[in-house]
Amino acid sequence: MSGRQARWLLVVLLIGEFVVLSRQLATTESGPSLLERMTVRALGPLAHAVTGAEGQLSGFVERRRRSRTLREENRRLQQRVAEMERELLRRQSVELDFQRLAAAVRYSREASRDLQVGDVVYLDHASARRSILVAIGGGAEVGQTVVDASGVVGRVVVASGRYAKVQLVTDPASAVGAMLERSRRQGVARGAGAGTLRLEYVPSTAEVRVGDRVVSAGIDGIYPRGLPLGTVEEVTPGNDLFLRIRLRPAVDFGLLDTVYVLPPVERPFEEGGAPDALP
């Protein structure tokens, strides 16, 4: 290939790549490109195979290591099961009381919805832990919320087959409607890089303490209300209007193994447009 041809090829390739980039920047509603979905679908099985092999190996080593303590652990777990069975009985009686009282005041609550379980097959270290690849049996849709037992992990940004790329809440491009659990004061939790979050738009007059829990507010149409996001780690006066609040995420992203994908948040006005004006 001559130098002139190589230069033309460079120009063509760069234009193509800028087109791919600009399609993402033009609108946030367009979703991931076909190329990106194909890449995730191609890399997902590879990452899955590596994770599986590593899991088998570490599982074998772990089983060998823990074989001596299994009996003691078994005894402890049996005690724990007995305690939990007692706790379950107590809660069942509370539930019965609740149903009786709810019937009296005609209160109804949303039925619990099914979760999908996903295995984390790849955690991106190279770019400050901003995304993970997850293998989900039934597949996922863009926008679904991903959580683990500790709290919010992020949301699905690319879904391709049974693999999904999840943008972590610590990604600087991520924003979650959030509120302080104690005071119900609302703000926006953004990724601050380096595995931390910051809570923005909380007025300087608000009372915020170190250790306050922050949960999702359910106002952004993506994340359901009440999911743990993190705890307040540092509060400093920001500019005149708002406090500068740093959060420690509820989830330890270095320990992610199994995650749960919540069903898409229903947007009541999306299908039929805005409801009629109230009388």
Next chain:
Amino acid sequence: MLFLRSALALLVATFLQIVLQQLGNLWGRGVASAVDLLLVVVVWIALASGPGAGQIVGMVAGFLADGLAGGLYGLQAIANTVVGYGAAVVRQRVVLQRGVLILVFAGAALVQQLVVALLQFLLVAEPEVASLPSVLARVVATAALGALLLSLEGRVQSGWRGWQRRRHSRLRLR
């Protein structure tokens, strides 16, 4: 042959990169974030095969890296395309000893980081720029891996030539 070699090298590099990331989960992320095996392959192919192959392999490797990483899809692709082209042009225009080629690997890592940082400043509202120590770590790691790859390539080539010489001499004796 070039296509097969490039595809195989990219496949192996992607596999090893994923393994490295998984090991990073267990042993800490320092090494995992410093090493970019796909970049090493891009420079290696560019040095051996010229600007055309260099930039195409760079683009494919970049899209693969973007697929694994978060953020905008295409940033690494642009950076690696530029690096693939640049490394090959340097090789064509400057006569370099084998040992000095390591500097091309180091320079490629630096240029890649600069291009990504520049694109982030241009396109992202809140760019996340790599710290100086992490850039230096990536430069050093890429140069070291490049040296290792060149050394392995040299040994394989000399071994192959030696085997061919021995084979020819045996054939002549018969």
